[in-house]
Amino acid sequence: MPFPENKDFQQLISKIKSCFEQGLPFAVYRKPGEAELTGVFQSNQVIHRTENFVGQGFVFAPYDFNDDAILIQADEVLKLACPQPLTHAPNRAKVSNDGRNAHMDMVARAVKEIQKGSLKKVVLSRKLDVKVYQEPDVIFTQLLRHYPDALCYLWFHPKVGTWCGATPETLLKVKGNQLRTMSLAATMSVREGEEPKWGSKEIEEQEMVSDYVRERLSILTDKLEVGKVQSVRAGNLWHLKSEVKATLLKNSMDQIIKALHPTPAVCGVPVLEAKDFIAKHENYKRTYYTGFLGELNLCAQDEVSLFVNLRCMTIQNGMASIFVGGGITAASNPESEWIETQNKSRTMLNILEFEYQ
Numbered sequence: 001m002p003f004p005e006n007k008d009f010q011q012l013i014s015k016i017k018s019c020f021e022q023g024l025p026f027a028v029y030r031k032p033g034e035a036e037l038t039g040v041f042q043s044n045q046v047i048h049r050t051e052n053f054v055g056q057g058f059v060f061a062p063y064d065f066n067d068d069a070i071l072i073q074a075d076e077v078l079k080l081a082c083p084q085p086l087t088h089a090p091n092r093a094k095v096s097n098d099g100r101n102a103h104m105d106m107v108a109r110a111v112k113e114i115q116k117g118s119l120k121k122v123v124l125s126r127k128l129d130v131k132v133y134q135e136p137d138v139i140f141t142q143l144l145r146h147y148p149d150a151l152c153y154l155w156f157h158p159k160v161g162t163w164c165g166a167t168p169e170t171l172l173k174v175k176g177n178q179l180r181t182m183s184l185a186a187t188m189s190v191r192e193g194e195e196p197k198w199g200s201k202e203i204e205e206q207e208m209v210s211d212y213v214r215e216r217l218s219i220l221t222d223k224l225e226v227g228k229v230q231s232v233r234a235g236n237l238w239h240l241k242s243e244v245k246a247t248l249l250k251n252s253m254d255q256i257i258k259a260l261h262p263t264p265a266v267c268g269v270p271v272l273e274a275k276d277f278i279a280k281h282e283n284y285k286r287t288y289y290t291g292f293l294g295e296l297n298l299c300a301q302d303e304v305s306l307f308v309n310l311r312c313m314t315i316q317n318g319m320a321s322i323f324v325g326g327g328i329t330a331a332s333n334p335e336s337e338w339i340e341t342q343n344k345s346r347t348m349l350n351i352l353e354f355e356y357q
């Protein structure tokens with residue numbers, strides 16, 4: 001059991017347990033690379049919704065903007081030092097072949113559609129269900145311990161459910177008129193001691209995200225800079241990332257969020273065609289997977305820190321549904337895309353005690 005000696009942390013865990021018992025909403029999280037843990041607690045069971053991102057609290061938004069974004073109101077905020085030490089999770093979880101044919105068929109259909117010329121990229125995903133033997137607070141503790149460079153979170157609303165994850169992707173950070181975001185895409189498994197060698201498929205896949213972010217932000221910002229592409233590690237995976245910064249013109253938070261979400265890291269290019277392909281071919285509802293979550297004017301007015309909900313799962317009655325996807329382009333190979341989703345599923349599976357059903 002990690003961090004048993006840390007008193008503040010144990011108090012936070014007790015508080016989480018009592019919120020579950022009393023059915024009170026909360027979000028607890030640690031931002032990437034930071035040493036501070038934050039808990040945002042709401043004192044009643046009301047579902048607060050934010051339609052235009054003007055409120056204050058912790059926002060939890062679905063992939064589909066037609067569904068409501070939920071705001072956990074900050075009736076109580078706790079901050080404490082995140083316990084140490086932190087280590088990468090051993091990559092030892094067994095992956096299953098269930099759903100292989102259906103996923104590969106879906107990818108093959110996407111490649112065919114892309115070859116017709118109008119759709120350029122689409123992110124296709126799937127859900128896998130496992131029985132879990134740990135409580136959510138134990139799972140959260142494992143995420144904190146093993147994913148120091150991710151936004152690790154546990155989120156609960158009695159009328160919505162329990163979600164947790166360790167996402168490598170920032171949707172946006174705003175402080176005053178300064179905006180930061182990233183374009184993240186492409187995946188390779190980590191081989192310890194080796195640097196990743198990227199192919200043209202991965203480089204193009206990430207470029208499409210950079211181009212999209214550049215185009216979307218150019219009308220809303222000044223001094224837009226897209227940094228050079230670098231390899232970043234997320235657990236046992238590598239991704240390609242460019243950091244983006246800009247100065248905001250006079251825009252509402254609603255306009256900025258809607259300009260970026262959903263990026264081609266989770267949807268595709270062109271957006272409407274990709275959305276349509278996803279709606280027709282993925283045979284489940286993403287709900288909050290590939291949505292976004294984070295602080296909305298929580299620490300100060302006009303300070304927003306949002307992350308894309310990836311490498312995540314929802315837990316109910318001892319069952320976890322894990323969500324994984326990948327970007328499909330004309331150069332995609334269905335078998336490799338299947339393996340990529342299996343590798344992504346390990347981010348959650350590696351920290352779970354679980355059984356396939």
Ligand SMILES: C=C(O[C@H]1C=CC=C(C(=O)O)[C@@H]1O)C(=O)O
Nearest residue numbers: 185186187265310324325326327
């Ligand atoms: C959609 C996911 O990852 C995105 C983020 C990084 C790399 C991705 C990729 O290689 O396809 C995806 O765009 C997921 O983890 O479910």
